[in-house]
Amino acid sequence: MTDNGDNPTGGTEFRHVPVMRDEVVSVLSEVPDGLVVDATLGGAGHASALLAANDGLSILGLDQDEQALSAAGARLAPHGDRATLRHTRFDGLADEVRALGHSRLSGALFDLGVSSPQLDHADRGFSFRNDGPLDMRMDRSRGRTAAELVNTIDEGSLIGILRRNSDERQAPRIAKAIVANRPFASTAELADVVRDAVPAAVRRKGGHPARKTFQALRIEINDELDILENAIQQALDLLAPKGRCAVLSYHSGEDRIVKRLFRDAAGEAPRLRPELPLPPGSEPSVRLLWRGAQRPSDAEVERNPRAEAARFRAVEKLTEVA
Ligand SMILES: C[S@@+](CC[C@H](N)C(=O)[O-])C[C@H]1O[C@@H](n2cnc3c(N)ncnc32)[C@H](O)[C@@H]1O
Known part of the structure; x- marks a missing residue:
């Protein structure tokens, strides 16, 4: 590995390309x-x-x-x-x-x-693409997990998090579906419920329909x-x-x-x-x-x-x- 920063770090374990x-x-x-x-x-x-x-x-x-x-x-x-x-x-x-x-x-x-490994390693629980435990803590030694948050929060507060942290326009629909379908244990369960909650026209637009929800929860969990x-x-x-x-x-x-x-x-x-x-x-x-x-x-x-x-x-x- 050279030290020019373009190469991913840490071999197969930690691959993050520094931006700009x-x-x-x-x-x-x-x-x-x-x-x-x-x-x-x-x-x-x-x-x-x-x-x-x-x-x-x-x-x-x-x-x-x-x-x-x-x-x-x-x-x-x-x-x-x-x-x-x-x-x-x-x-x-x-x-x-x-x-x-x-x-x-x-x-x-x-x-x-987040770093790329946090997103790519399914066991970190940040990813709506790779199934893993619904965790999302950058510091796994403390704090509540994303599962603990979504399984206990009231609907109004969840709408607030989705709006404040990722400008999610579908926040009321998504929050309602999350509350109706909990408890959640895995990222895939949550991503599926969010995908089904948004209108078909929004689903067809670019990007995964759960991207903003995952971003908003991650920001909340880590006090970003x-x-x-x-x-x-x-x-x-x-x-x-x-x-x-x-x-x-x-x-x-x-x-x-x-x-x-x-x-x-x-x-x-x-x-x-x-x-x-x-x-x-x-x-x-x-x-x-x-x-x-x-x-x-x-x-x-x-x-x-x-x-x-x-x-x-x-x-x-x-x-x-x-
Ligand atoms: C985008 S990555 C940084 C990548 C780095 N510049 C590089 O070249 O490899 C962001 C890092 O910041 C850490 N991080 C995010 N919020 C933090 C906070 N509030 N306190 C300390 N570390 C934080 C994450 O754990 C992650 O490792």
């Missing part, structure tokens, strides 16, 4: 020497490419999935003590940085969502949106002058949060009275490295269809923060 790898490395290698947090280490495809690109950097890699950490540990071993790995949710970012003896970060990367804002804010607060924070998101709920946080930190939030000075405390602390979100190239999407939904945003800490 060259763009991420180019943004995060132009930072002051020091520590970069990879808050979603996965198989360390981005992290290993970044360490190879800039020998002034070391990496603190966080992941709540122990399988990912074990694959990442093997991949980063050649970099010795330039890589430190921690099993934690990314809202523990600031504590982990300080525990390592650092008070500033040169960079931070959030490559959100609730802790995101807090974690990115921790990273922004810790950035050294000219340090950079880069985020890859894969659905509109995530991207909305990232866009708003970056816009606010850059002092670019829409203002009712733009002619007035900014109120104290709301002066910009970062600059947007580009406007809008970058997207993967057509060639990358062709090579790796899972890159298709990616939206890439990044900011740089100002040298003079008011």
